[in-house]
Amino acid sequence: MRKQRRVGSRLFMALVFLFLYAPILLMIIFSFNAGNSNVVWQGFSLHWYEELFQDRSIMQSVYTTLLVSILATVIATVAGTFAAVGFYSMRRRTRGALLAVNNIPMTNADIVTGVSLCLLFVAVFGFWNEFAANYQVTLNLFGSVYRITFPELSLGFGTMLIAHITFNIPYVILSVGPKLRQMDRHLVDAARDLGCTWMGAFFKVILPEIKPGIISGALIAFTMSVDDFVISYFTGGSSASTLAREIYSMARRRISPEINAVSTLLFVVVLALLVVNNIREARIAKAEARRQY
């Protein structure tokens, strides 16, 4: 009876893991398939990876993805860190209210964030483009005449970058905040007392103390950016295509094993980042436990 139950629970576990990981495993296996099929195994080959690296549109989208992710991560990390420091020095009630607002974009559905950002950009660009089409500035400088026209704006890399920064900042704030609260409040006073300006104290004392939080925040932000499809889809226009968008459009045309290969790579990259972050956090927790002892 007892044994039966144990077998039952194990079977259940096995099923859970099967449903979770079988699709990914299947995808990885078939990315090495020699044939064109997603059903029949025709031998091992790196053919699809070769194809992948020769596919210009895919490589272009990889480049776009990395560029937007890195830029968004850097900017969001800096902005989020300073925002967290600002929150930290506020009164508790103000801080609580602002943190609640900060959390909304994270719990919000991507599609809502994407559509609303898209609407905002389109609205602003609408006004701007009308203005640009009708006005120009003529400058007469030292006898030569310059005619300045305003460029027409549309959705593209810039808007996508802004969108990525927007949805990354809350994650940074959320991972830096606790580190600040753990810090001894008098540390900043002590640094200023010893001759630091406020900025000096920030770099010499606050930054080393909250560095682990900043790094985890940046890693989470980067992962979110690489991973994002919906928001990029709505804010990137037709020109800036990320890897996720490229895969989506490839899948709509035909299910090519090339998709398996590119998805496998994406999966590996994100997994690696998560593993790195987890190892780091475990190490820090260990070091802190030792420090307290």
Added chain:
Amino acid sequence: MSKELIRLSDCVMSYDGDVVLDHINLYINDQEFLTLLGPSGCGKTTTLRIIGGFLSPTSGDVFFDGVRMNDVPPHKRAVNTVFQKYALFPHLNVFENVAFGLRIPRTQTVEQGGKTVSKKVRLSKQEIHDRVMEMLEVVNLKGFEKRPVSALSGGQQQRVAIARALVNRPKVLLLDEPLGALDMRLRKDMQGELKRIQQEMGITFIYVTHDQEEALAMSDTVVVMDQGKIQQIGTPEDIYNEPKNAFVADFIGESNILDGVMRADGVVEIFNRKFQCLDKGFDQDEPVDVVIRPEDVDIVDEGNGQLRGTVTAVTFKGVHYDTIVDFYGFKWLIQTTDYCPVGSNIGIKIDPDGIHVMKKSQYSGLFGDYSSYSEEYEEIGDADYVPDEEEGSHHEE
């Protein structure tokens, strides 16, 4: 002889209408060891933070060497602070903690070709090393340079905090309850150590504490504060022997505080009996507070005393007995080497110099009765003081 270094002139500090400091006037001389003493919430730390530059007074002025300093930030003041919980930098080792202030370039104004130029001056590596090592020797921490501060004991962390502040050769060192987190024994050692360092280096110390023994033992000048006001400024002897009001008398040492009436110069009436005293300058028949220290009372035979009372409790304290005596319903603490059993009737005698007369104040009637002796005793004996807790048990009624 000694020169004035810091002056607080009419300093008021209030938060949202809550007055934390109420017209503080105070000057501090060069090389003085001055202690701000008072219960928590009395404004002593606020005063220290104003001097350190972490707070700017709501009104009033702060002068260093005659120069108004109200809005000068902490990093531009020739003052360093030892913080309550040390505030050592956890990511740096002992050497780097102490060297922190020395590594920051200072702006100095230099005469150059007839013009005054402000220049950033950076100390050489060798000089930083020498000064840190010298300072670590002063605080007895040689050989600890490479240790992370987290691996140090409380007393050692305390020394690092002192070294980190003193290595910058400040004119004034501010200490905010620096010994609060240490145990009794270590506290006594560090008191001696601090006094030694202060005298050796010839630096002005401004010391904040709630511990009256500490204040009396170390200071040149004690400033007793309560409710944001300075209650009394004086030498430890002055404060103990000539307290200005019932609060000071009660806060510093043990005292019996009684209602009296001044009948003439040198004559005060307590419990309808006239006593000789040394105090003068009061109005005829002015109601006053009378302080009688427990050690200034002599116990005599019932018939020979100026007052007669009944012993209600006796505690052996080693050097003496703490004897509680009931006089007409008012309980006194008397410290005597003579054992008087509970229930015995005794008489007492007080010499004129054992009586101190004070003007009536807002604190009259609040302190100095030993009716609830055991409670008060426990509070005094409580060594594990928690700085953030309010001590309200003083007010017994």
